[in-house]
Amino acid sequence: MSPHAVITPTISPVIDEAITKEFAVTENGFLPKSAPSKRLSDSYYAPWERLAYRLPLLIQEERIRCEVDLLPVLSVDNLRSEEDWRRAYVILTFLTHGYIWGGQKAAEILPPAITVPLLKISSHLELPPVATYAGLALWNFASPSSSFEDVESLKALLTFTGTEDESWFYMVSVAMECQGAQVISKMLRALEALRVRDLDSVSAALEWLPERFRTIGDMLDRMHERCDPMVFYHDIRPFLAGTKNMSAAGLPRGVFFDEGDGKGKWTELRGGSNGQSSLIQFFDEVLGVEHKPATRQSPTGKKEEVSYHEEVRGYMPGPHRRFLEHLPRLGSIRNYVAQIADREGNDGEAISPEEARLRVAYKGATAALTEFRNRHLNLVARFIILPARQGRNGPGRPGAENLASASSALARQKGAQAELTGTGGTALLPFLKHVRDETWRAGSEIK
Ligand code: HEM
Secondary structure, eight states, X not given: OOTTOOOOXXXXXXXXXXXXXXXXXXXXXXXXXXXXXXXXSSGGGXXXXXXXXXXXXXXXXXXXXXXXXXXXXXXXXXOOSHHHHHHHHHHHHHHHHHHHHSSSSOOOEEOHHHHHHHHHHXXXXXXXXSOOHIIIIITSEEOSSSOOOOGGGOEESOOSSOOXXXXXXXXXXXXXXXXXXXXXXXXXXXXXXXXXXXXXXXXXXXXXXXXXXXXXXXXXXXXXXXXXXXXXIIIIHHHHOOSTTBGGGTBTTOEEEEEETTEXXXXXXXXXXXXXXXXXXXXXXXXTOOOOOOGGGOTTSOOOSSOHHHHHHTTSOHHHHXXXXXXXXXXXXXXXXXXXXXXXXXTOOOOOHHHHHHHHHHHHHHHHHXXXXXXXXXXXXXXXXXXXXXXXXXXXXXXXXXXXXHHHHHHHHHGGGOOOBOTXXXXXXXXXXXXXXXXXXXXXXXX
């Protein structure tokens, strides 16, 4: 192929049936087109549904492990639709985390009643066998209408704690994802406009982004309305923890997936995190924000080869991951803007008013995404850093060794210098600031 050939995009600029089929992107963005199933369609799965329904109570009474141990090993042959596969994944990953973290000490061995079907289901959905953002938020909500932007009317189908706080925590993400859907269609059209060099249309789309990022950030700021930081930190977050870098919480080797008949293996995986949202990575991708491995921040001190953002793509549903991987082939707004700046700066060429507008619009959009990340940083301070330093007051499951107790002990030992870790063991604040700064640099490095 000639190096000058224009690459023909294979993604249409409108979100149509073809995109939905290939990439599972719908008019609601990375959310499904209609609200997820509330029950598996075949009553064969009633034993799973019954446990899912009683999960908060079983955890509270520390009976979850013995109930799961009594489950039969069910086949996946009766899952009839994609909705069924997703619902089964949601149930089994909630049971998995309930089982691992629902006792005084973390459980190191997962029984075949979970592992055998879960390994098949996660392979079908191209997800790891662990709670992910897809299972916690994208496929875990009920809505009275077909628009999922109204956070007040959304409700989580499954929770660990049965609290409104936990439901709200997931539902804020659902509403944000739905608000972000418009960004996807608008920016796909902008990439198409770039391909045909319709610069004014690209600029108009970029000029619209700051307002949209603010709206999505406003939703983020509503987290505290119904989700109490102390409840989040001490009661909810421990259940989201993964099994990677979790020695301090009692899992030095991760978890053994016992498949029965002497089969099985030790597995270390990240926990569920909003960091696995494909939407935010879409924003980065479309604005050409690059994330490099943050080597300094590795909790074990080891050099990290893969960036967090690259790694968590493995925690997104396969079609969403492929959608993100496909985007660079549609063209790069950042490269185009950088070339304009180089022509003017290095070669002293005059640039056109359209090009000047595009450059300003691009820098404005990256500044707005930086601001969104600043708002997220504030949220992390309020929901993790402060509660970790304050320690626990009031009810809960005192004494249980989990991510919260391990992190709080660390925070109290080290005081203000503590490097608290995320659900996947990532050192929090340095990492999030590094990501925020990379976002800023995408725009500021362009003269
Ligand atoms: C109480 C609310 C929240 C808290 C405490 C929180 C906490 C965190 C933490 C600790 C990380 C570090 C990485 C990890 O542990 O996986 C992280 C990363 C991240 N979070 Fe959140 N988060 C919250 C809400 C959200 C929401 C609603 C979104 C958007 C859907 C979001 C998007 C992200 C993204 C994209 C990252 C990766 C870093 C980046 O690209 O900026 N977070 N968050």
